[in-house]
Amino acid sequence: MSQIDDLKGIAVLITGASTGIGAALARAFAAQGARLALHFNSHESEVRALAGEIGGSPALVRGDLSKRGEARRVVNEAAAELGGLDVLINNAGGLGERRPIGEVDDALFDFVYDLNVRTVLAATQAAIPHFEKRGGGNIINVGSIAGIDGGGAGASVYSSAKAAVHNLSRHTARDLAKKNIRVNTVAPGAIATPFHARTPKERLDAMRNAAPMGRIGEAQDCVGAFLFLASNELSGYITGNIVHVNGGMYMP
Numbered sequence: 001m002s003q004i005d006d007l008k009g010i011a012v013l014i015t016g017a018s019t020g021i022g023a024a025l026a027r028a029f030a031a032q033g034a035r036l037a038l039h040f041n042s043h044e045s046e047v048r049a050l051a052g053e054i055g056g057s058p059a060l061v062r063g064d065l066s067k068r069g070e071a072r073r074v075v076n077e078a079a080a081e082l083g084g085l086d087v088l089i090n091n092a093g094g095l096g097e098r099r100p101i102g103e104v105d106d107a108l109f110d111f112v113y114d115l116n117v118r119t120v121l122a123a124t125q126a127a128i129p130h131f132e133k134r135g136g137g138n139i140i141n142v143g144s145i146a147g148i149d150g151g152g153a154g155a156s157v158y159s160s161a162k163a164a165v166h167n168l169s170r171h172t173a174r175d176l177a178k179k180n181i182r183v184n185t186v187a188p189g190a191i192a193t194p195f196h197a198r199t200p201k202e203r204l205d206a207m208r209n210a211a212p213m214g215r216i217g218e219a220q221d222c223v224g225a226f227l228f229l230a231s232n233e234l235s236g237y238i239t240g241n242i243v244h245v246n247g248g249m250y251m252p
Contacts (some may be wrong), residue, residue, distance in 0.1 A: 016092030020193030037078035098154025173240030189246025212248035238251030
């Protein structure tokens, strides 16, 4: 991949960095010479192996982002380890479990919204002072095609949470523009990551057939959008946008 000059040496925090899209991003930003903080929760062996692979001694920050207060701590700890912060990638998230709408209870709702929405808000709030010290910064949130089309069977809470992330990103972009802080979202479609490990084959086949490009995406397919949005040279006049990476499943 070509070098993007203004990504070299920047301080980047990636949440949910141990597997899937987060791990692919860690490899890509490391290859650009960025200084990294990799957040993880339960996948310690995976993130340590990733750190060894990419080199550069990335900071490893553990935290259960479904618990309130943890996102702020993770951001502040990462900024302390890196000596500041230039880019926050809010990648951590999860479905919880698939349930018919009539079986969704408060515990599932709270878990999904705390992990996918409250965490984005709290991490953003924590990052603002660190960005202000740098004269600006970039936030890239991870949405989903589910936030546009309502998601698959049993994903009502998750899909609504991702829709909230999309609109939170838009509002935050407006709110922080005068601080020179850009906020954008990458919304993947069906990507072959651990997230889809338990997705039934017939559902995966349906998603593959729905994509004009005729395949399920790979984590690496998402990388270019994040590098583009993190670079002020390439995307300095872009904020409040949703970049859809889905093989044509959704065309806005």
